[in-house]
Amino acid sequence: MKLTVNKNQLREHPEQFLRQAGYGIIRDGRSGELSFRKLLTRNFYPRLHMYFQDRGDFVVFDLHLDQTQEKYGGGRNHGSEYDGPVVENEIARLRDILNAHHSVISAGDKKEDANLEGGGSYLKDVKNFKPEKKWWQKIFGI
16 A cells, blocks of 8 residues: 655655654665565564655655565565555554644644645644554553
8 A cells, every 4th residue: 555745744754754653674685675664563474564765746655564474585475465454554543643743844734635645634633643652651551
């Protein structure tokens, strides 16, 4: 599933945005290509796997869910899901983060956004946005 974002919405480089959203960098040993992953459990799989492309005034984030490790060398033959509830929820979470970022930048500007895939307002549900708690916050009840 893809999320297209106007660069004006990002306060930082897309790589930094993804890191702040909980993604780690991985480099393909064969191609050297960078991508990002977010682990869903303590195991390496399943994981959310993200690529991004810089397209001038826009950044395209491309997300899928890797269910299992590659089974055949040289190809991407792992069980991947490019849509579904897990991927859709993550795209919604990233949109919420972008909306929260933009509300700080725009200081209350209520323009409609045609640049986010699916449209909608920049400030939609910003008041209800709650960032995901860190593991230590969950343990200590903070």
